[in-house]
Amino acid sequence: MKEESSIGKISPRVELESIRNYMTPYHQAKALFDLLAERPASANISHSTMPTWDEHKAFISSCPYHRWFLIVADDRYVGACYHGHNNELGIAILQQYQRRGIARIALQMLMEHPPKPALPGSRPGHYVANIAPGNVASMRLFRALGFGDYQVTLAKRS
Numbered sequence: 001m002k003e004e005s006s007i008g009k010i011s012p013r014v015e016l017e018s019i020r021n022y023m024t025p026y027h028q029a030k031a032l033f034d035l036l037a038e039r040p041a042s043a044n045i046s047h048s049t050m051p052t053w054d055e056h057k058a059f060i061s062s063c064p065y066h067r068w069f070l071i072v073a074d075d076r077y078v079g080a081c082y083h084g085h086n087n088e089l090g091i092a093i094l095q096q097y098q099r100r101g102i103a104r105i106a107l108q109m110l111m112e113h114p115p116k117p118a119l120p121g122s123r124p125g126h127y128v129a130n131i132a133p134g135n136v137a138s139m140r141l142f143r144a145l146g147f148g149d150y151q152v153t154l155a156k157r158s
C-alpha cells in the first residue's frame with residue numbers, strides 16, 4: 001500500500017464514460033477485466049476468484065448497477081466506479097494511477113447525481129459504501145468524503 005499523500009499535487013482532469021451493458025464494446029469490457037485482474041484480495045467482499053472472460057461479459061450484460069462508469073484521466077481508462085441499485089457506491093483505480101486524487105474526484109462527480117429514494121426495508125435513501133474490514137485505503141477515502149459509520153455486517157461463512 002502506498003503511503004504517499006495526494007495533498008499538494010495538481011488534480012488530474014477526470015471524466016466518467018458510461019458503460020454500455022448491452023453490446024458492450026471490447027475496449028470497455030477489457031478495461032474492466034484489467035482492473036479486476038489487479039484488484040487486491042483485501043478489497044474483495046463478494047468474490048475472491050478471477051472470472052473467465054465469458055463470465056465477465058455475462059456479468060456486464062446482467063445490468064449489475066444502476067449507473068456504471070469507466071474513469072478517464074490522461075486520455076486513458078484508469079479506473080471504474082458505480083452507483084448500485086441500492087445506492088451503494090464502488091470504485092477501483094489502477095495501481096499506477098492511485099494517490100493522485102482520482103477516486104475522490106470521480107466519487108464527487110458520481111454523487112452530483114442524487115441517490116435513489118428510500119425503499120423501506122431494502123434501500124436507504126442515501127449513498128452507502130460496503131468496505132471489506134481490512135481495506136484501509138477505501139475507508140479513508142470514503143471518510144474523507146464525509147461518510148461515517150452506519151452499519152456493521154457480520155457474515156457466517158460455513
Ligand SMILES: CC(C)(COP(=O)(O)OP(=O)(O)OC[C@H]1O[C@@H](n2cnc3c(N)ncnc32)[C@H](O)[C@@H]1OP(=O)(O)O)[C@@H](O)C(=O)NCCC(=O)NCCS
Binds near residue numbers: 006039
Ligand atoms: C481505494 C482506492 C479506490 C483509492 O483510489 P485513489 O485514486 O488512490 O484515491 P485518492 O487518491 O482519491 O485518495 C483520496 C483519499 O483516500 C485515502 N487513501 C487513498 N488511498 C490510500 C492508501 N493507499 N492508504 C491510505 N489512505 C488512502 C486518503 O485519505 C486520500 O487522501 P490523501 O491522498 O490526500 O491522503 C484505490 O486504492 C483502489 O482502487 N483500491 C482497490 C479497490 C478498492 O479497494 N476499491 C474500494 C472498494 S469500495
